[in-house]
Amino acid sequence: MSNSRPSGRPALILLPGMPLDAALWDHQLRHLADVADPLVVELAECESIAAMADKVLATAPDRFAVAGLSMGGYVALEILRRSPERVDRLALLDTNARADTAEATATRREAVALARQGRYGQVIRAALPRLIHPDRMADEGFVRSVLDQMERVGVDGYAREQEAIINRPDSRPGLAAIRCPTLVVCGRQDVLTPPALHEEMADAIPGARLVLVEDCGHLSAMEQPQAVTALMRDWLLRD
Numbered sequence: 001m002s003n004s005r006p007s008g009r010p011a012l013i014l015l016p017g018m019p020l021d022a023a024l025w026d027h028q029l030r031h032l033a034d035v036a037d038p039l040v041v042e043l044a045e046c047e048s049i050a051a052m053a054d055k056v057l058a059t060a061p062d063r064f065a066v067a068g069l070s071m072g073g074y075v076a077l078e079i080l081r082r083s084p085e086r087v088d089r090l091a092l093l094d095t096n097a098r099a100d101t102a103e104a105t106a107t108r109r110e111a112v113a114l115a116r117q118g119r120y121g122q123v124i125r126a127a128l129p130r131l132i133h134p135d136r137m138a139d140e141g142f143v144r145s146v147l148d149q150m151e152r153v154g155v156d157g158y159a160r161e162q163e164a165i166i167n168r169p170d171s172r173p174g175l176a177a178i179r180c181p182t183l184v185v186c187g188r189q190d191v192l193t194p195p196a197l198h199e200e201m202a203d204a205i206p207g208a209r210l211v212l213v214e215d216c217g218h219l220s221a222m223e224q225p226q227a228v229t230a231l232m233r234d235w236l237l238r239d
Helices: 022-031 048-059 070-084 102-131 140-166 172-177 195-204 227-236
Strands: 011-015 037-040 063-068 089-095 180-188 209-213
Touching: 011 022, 011 048, 011 070, 022 037, 022 140, 048 070, 048 089, 048 209, 063 070, 063 227, 070 089, 070 140, 070 172, 089 227, 102 140, 172 195, 180 195, 180 227, 195 209, 209 227
Parallel strands: 011 037, 011 063, 063 089, 089 180, 180 209
Antiparallel strands: none
16 A cells, blocks of 8 residues: 555554444544544454454555554554554553453453353443543443443454453563654543553653543543543644
């Protein structure tokens, strides 16, 4: 593919977290289209972070900006390992450069087992308090939007994504080699991947910008969409 875009705008690849889909990025898709050509690459059909990265690289143009939230961040870092020359800009949102812990792996396997026993609805509802800010739990429309995404991904997609996350590599050794403009964003109240993990990434990536989003949990692109879109606009336009 050519580096030039028919629109003259840069390509922006958006990668969802687990088990979410393109609706995670709805605000960014609508409000960054004047400065970029955004495209969500959904990942639930893939069984490993490597396969997810390969899907993105096969889908994307020769050069692109990439933003990943949570699992999407793991995939973005894998893309940087495989084809750093193709990535013009990197945004890591509510994610983590470390490998899975034994405790987290055990929790994931238990959740997958319950989901496969016909209790997927229970599993995804139980996850909500760790995904979103407590103040949003009473917002029925917001909660329904999150659950709708999880239901669309479904049990099989959920299981594949959990397995991919369990087997992800430790990305910390490669952070110092990242040379593209990098934005690191974290919800101030993110309990799944708290600010300290983002400070670790931003400290290791040369020139990275770290921003904590107030009144926000793990799903920053949805929970505080205006703030995240503004940060991403600045990231895309900054020289």
